[in-house]
Amino acid sequence: MAPSDKKFRAQEIFLLSLAHFVHDVYTAFLSPLLPLLLEKLSLSLTRGGSLAAVIQLPSLMNPVLGFLADRVNLKYFVIFAPMFTAIFMSLIGLASNYFILLLMLFLVGISVAVFHVPAPVLIARMAGPRKGLAMSFFMVGGELARTVGPLIAVTLVSLWGLDGLWPVMFAGIAMSGILFLHLRKVDFISYQSKPRGPLMFSGFRRIFLPLTGVIAARSFMHGALTAFLPTYIKMRGGNLFLGGLALSVFEAAGVVGVLIAGPLSDFLGRSKTLAISLIGAPGFIFLFLETNGLWQFLALIGAGATLLSTTPVMLALVQEHAKESPAMANGIFMMLSFVLRSSMVIFIGLLADRFGLHTTYYISAILGMLALPLLFFLPHKV
Template sequence: MDSPKSKFKTLEIFLLSLAHFVHDVYTAFLSPLLPLLMDKLSLSLTRGGSLAAVMQLPSLINPLLGLLADRVNLKYFVVFAPAFTAIFMSLIGLAPNYLILLFMLFMAGISVAVFHVPAPVLIARMAGSRKGLAMSFFMVGGELARTVGPIIAVTLVAMRGLDGFWPIMFAGIATSGILFWRLRNVDLSIHKSTKNLALSRTFINLKHIFLPLAGIIAARSFMHGVLTTFLPTYIKTQSGNLWLAGLALSVLEAAGVVGVLIAGPLSDFLGRQKTLAISLIGAPVFILLFLESSGIWQFLALIGCGATLLSTTPVMLALVQEHAKESPATANGIFMMLSFVFRSSIVIFIGFLADRLGLHTTYFISALVGMLGIPFLFFLPKKSN
């Protein structure tokens, strides 16, 4: 039986999921605007990929943020991150050159890091025994943001131009204000353990989780990078239509919302390992179908890509949290670092491949590499300790 403190705290989970939605709307601006930014600043696909990578570079400090979050209350980091991310991401259209754009994205990346490390741990501690369900709610906020974010971005650019959509930042600032007002008296302490484990000790204690997850994340990052970063560029290259490019990304992310809603609760019932297997087998197949089909079939394949590929994160988060008994935030920081480092480095490599082989061939290669994550599933524990 769960204690009263471990009950599912619906209101707080909803507010933090809402914050996740607003925050990630702004981070979703980069991919649909990438073709325009590349044209404006005369960037290659390799440099275009580096824009997404530099935004994820601050993830290197995620374990340190997690270590800090296990010792002090980082509630206000989560509260104010939507405002800071909104400011920097709303200004990228004004960047006069490549270096200034890199700086803006790096600063946004710092804000992303200080939000995404403590927030899932807060969610897990407010979920009781239903961590998979709570992680699905939280991740729906992020996936839904990446669904509407591209539409918001291309609509605003069509209305106001690349350098005129900056006033959208005020929505993020207002969200942080609302969160501050509603959560100022709410105790969102993450962990109050007298055992302050070292970063290395946390990794050693959870290496049976992190090592196979690293293999899964690396393989998944090829599929994730080529779809979420370069899908608008791929569609625009094929069709010449920026609206269609933004719509394709929104369809992908909308399917991800459905996948996330299903995957978290399903993993509570079926098990984390089996749920991840469904996703990791399905995603490469749907990517290959997307490449070899057209019309409505290509549209349906894209839905399959989103539903399978984007549904793995809440399952992996729940897996980490249910095994991290003594240092949950540190464990989440290590997981987030692994995820972001693989994604940021691989997306540059994907851009390098695309410059030389073309995006179509790069998609094909990424799907094949994605299949290499399947054997790592057998090394994951089937149940928590």
């Protein structure tokens, strides 16, 4: 795949977006099943937060994976990641204790890392100048997965029990088979010229110093809602199905937000699009906490549409300003996203144990607004 290829390769982009969907359906099982896992293994909310965090731990190796992906063909990692993620996530209900569950989720985290680092770089190379649109398609796969994943999880658990999830692994195995048939001849190497040493890392600093603060503030809101929303609904008098439905509504709104934000950022600019999201998300979280019924439902939709729409915009921004080593830059972005989100989830669990989830959600929205001044330091489109 030549770097001079300016075509929008719709078929390949669709296939990788579908693989993103199938892969992330399985990782979306954890949050809606967390109340059952907490009950089965007698865990605190802090330990519950650590379950979400351990999936993110292997992201520490993302820059190394990115460095390799710029130079070595990692296509088989991308091809077989859906299979391994499906197998381990389908077996979490069989874990007999907290430490076995941690090990299984850590192995899932490795599979998540080796998929998410090379795949967006390939998407960017297939997009020509329409990177925002392509990233939106790719991220729609992930957001749709997090929309239907909770519903699949709670439906199957209601039918088969927590230990009966294992048959769903075969969909992930089939997806890896399809990827193998279609991508085995595709070159995943993105490295084309020798990086210019300090100049490359100077460019990285220009992007990632302000972006790290934006990701951290967003991660606090994102972690609070995605990891603990079903638990929050259950604690407020709902049931497991209602909690899963609330999470699916939140994620479904994110699909719409992702579809709009990527193309909008191609036209309006990355920083301005991020500003719209980071103003809207805290406001909708406040509204969600202060209302009931229809207004609370609409606030959850607004929170999902604004909060979850930021990822394709940030991915496009990183790819535009890291042309010499795009996979390594993407690895750094993924590492920052996963590490900050996982650490925030643990911190959210600690706050929730001390102050309750309701108060913790207020804190998350307030911290989310701190990202706005950092947008002025992001580089402009090249």
